[in-house]
Amino acid sequence: MDARALWQRYQDWLYFHEGLGLYLDVSRMRFDDAFVESLQPKFDKAFADMAELEKGAIANPDENRMVGHYWLRNPDLAPSPELTQEIVQTLEKIEAFAEKVQTGAIHPPRASRFTDVISIGIGGSALGPEFVAEALAPDFPPLKIHFIDNTDPAGIDRTLNHLRNNLASTLVLVISKSGGTPEPRNGMIEVKKAYAGHNLDFAQYAVAITSPDSNLDKVAKSEGWLARFPMYDWVGGRTSEMSAVGLVPAALQGIDVRAMLEGAKEMDDATRIPDVKNNPAALLALSWYFSGNGRGEKDMVVLPYKDSLLLFSRYLQQLVMESLGKEKDLDGNVVHQGIAVYGNKGSTDQHAYVQQLREGVPNFFATFIEVLEDRNGSSPEIDPGVTAGDYLSGFLQGTRQALYENQRDSITVTIPQVNPRTVGALIALYERAVGFYASLVNINAYHQPGVEAGKKAAAVILDLQTRVLAVLQKEKTPLSLGEIADKAGAADQIEAIYKILRHLHANQRGVVLQGNLGQPSSLKVSAS
Numbered sequence: 001m002d003a004r005a006l007w008q009r010y011q012d013w014l015y016f017h018e019g020l021g022l023y024l025d026v027s028r029m030r031f032d033d034a035f036v037e038s039l040q041p042k043f044d045k046a047f048a049d050m051a052e053l054e055k056g057a058i059a060n061p062d063e064n065r066m067v068g069h070y071w072l073r074n075p076d077l078a079p080s081p082e083l084t085q086e087i088v089q090t091l092e093k094i095e096a097f098a099e100k101v102q103t104g105a106i107h108p109p110r111a112s113r114f115t116d117v118i119s120i121g122i123g124g125s126a127l128g129p130e131f132v133a134e135a136l137a138p139d140f141p142p143l144k145i146h147f148i149d150n151t152d153p154a155g156i157d158r159t160l161n162h163l164r165n166n167l168a169s170t171l172v173l174v175i176s177k178s179g180g181t182p183e184p185r186n187g188m189i190e191v192k193k194a195y196a197g198h199n200l201d202f203a204q205y206a207v208a209i210t211s212p213d214s215n216l217d218k219v220a221k222s223e224g225w226l227a228r229f230p231m232y233d234w235v236g237g238r239t240s241e242m243s244a245v246g247l248v249p250a251a252l253q254g255i256d257v258r259a260m261l262e263g264a265k266e267m268d269d270a271t272r273i274p275d276v277k278n279n280p281a282a283l284l285a286l287s288w289y290f291s292g293n294g295r296g297e298k299d300m301v302v303l304p305y306k307d308s309l310l311l312f313s314r315y316l317q318q319l320v321m322e323s324l325g326k327e328k329d330l331d332g333n334v335v336h337q338g339i340a341v342y343g344n345k346g347s348t349d350q351h352a353y354v355q356q357l358r359e360g361v362p363n364f365f366a367t368f369i370e371v372l373e374d375r376n377g378s379s380p381e382i383d384p385g386v387t388a389g390d391y392l393s394g395f396l397q398g399t400r401q402a403l404y405e406n407q408r409d410s411i412t413v414t415i416p417q418v419n420p421r422t423v424g425a426l427i428a429l430y431e432r433a434v435g436f437y438a439s440l441v442n443i444n445a446y447h448q449p450g451v452e453a454g455k456k457a458a459a460v461i462l463d464l465q466t467r468v469l470a471v472l473q474k475e476k477t478p479l480s481l482g483e484i485a486d487k488a489g490a491a492d493q494i495e496a497i498y499k500i501l502r503h504l505h506a507n508q509r510g511v512v513l514q515g516n517l518g519q520p521s522s523l524k525v526s527a528s
């Protein structure tokens, strides 16, 4: 296509949301009109499915749940007055709590203000808060946020070491929808011990964000934690940023949560329009479908050209891959769906993997996120008439063009600036696009059966560890791995047993390995 025709295509397909100042350009995805036409029946169904879902239909059949994250930003849409009221009241409660913490009306026992906050959670209970903190927290927030989003002991130590002198003024959020996920539970227990080690009463620092009556909720209630906020069963973890999960940490950092909700609401309104060309989420879903033949054959590379949006790709990774990565479709056929997502930020990535994007395996499509405003205030000139922001803008355009010339398609989302409204809108845009795409490929976007397999397998390993340690404690003489496996009644688990013992040995946990470490079968194991 020559430059003139491309310019025409750009204008023909350009979507612009006036209220948000958001543009979506899908002109560099090479679909034609016939393709768009062919997807129309699927889109008719996707629009109808979405309307049902918003009315409260059970859209997550295996978990028998409604899917209502859209109601969080427009509570009047909730299917019952009780739900509407609950959403409104929770938001008011969050704002009141954040204000009291910031003004010192709620303060820790030994300090006049909370200065820091540790947010403990994983997956949907971490990625949204992390993305939003990186994107929107002021340079000098009223409370500085720190995350524990894993069960990595060294990671937990690092966070606690940074806070060693401030623990007495650090609030702790424990975020877990189920209230039973091992990683946040472990984080909570370790942090609780650290507080006890400093003679601090954890309950006076702790806030729970979880489903009412979950294990976490029960602990928080019985121990009299500072506050508890509800997580609703009709909000999935990966779409929970605008529930208490995301709003509590955001509000504590002084981020305008109402503006975030407003931006999301405006985007939700725009993505309700049942017309593909005038619906930005439908345009995204169409582009994804085109690129990967409706089978996820191409990866989504997300490249925001703005440092503060660094974590957007990580956030989208869960939203897209946990929602779309499914073995079976809604009719039970094995389909192995999904779209792989990765990315970091431009122009930084141009000096890393963009080389492969331009010349290597053409197994992806790019999504550029462009921010029109360079910075708050004016920019110095780097060269005559040229600023650092001009470079950034030039690099984005240049990369988009270089990819296109080499048959690599891309989408560009442009926002006027990174602010609570546009971040709320971006989240809402992708949430809806994922919903539409799931409908196009006929899968349930709202469950995650695959994640359970890993959790169950880990539980089996921990149980095996207990059995193996019991065997070793009884024995006087060193045993081979095979002997331990037999005695533990787990002859078929010898490799797992070896790895458990090697890990315990490395951590001086009462296990000694003797022999050639490179030849596991030569090892003799004893309790120390």
Ligand SMILES: O=P(O)(O)OC[C@H]1O[C@](O)(CO)[C@@H](O)[C@@H]1O
Residues within 6 Å of the ligand: 122, 123, 124, 125, 175, 176, 177, 178, 179, 180, 181, 184, 237, 238, 322, 448, 451, 452
């Ligand atoms: O908030 P929870 O219940 O601790 O779950 C954390 C994450 O774990 C998952 O359930 C997957 O294991 C995600 O869907 C969820 O966001």
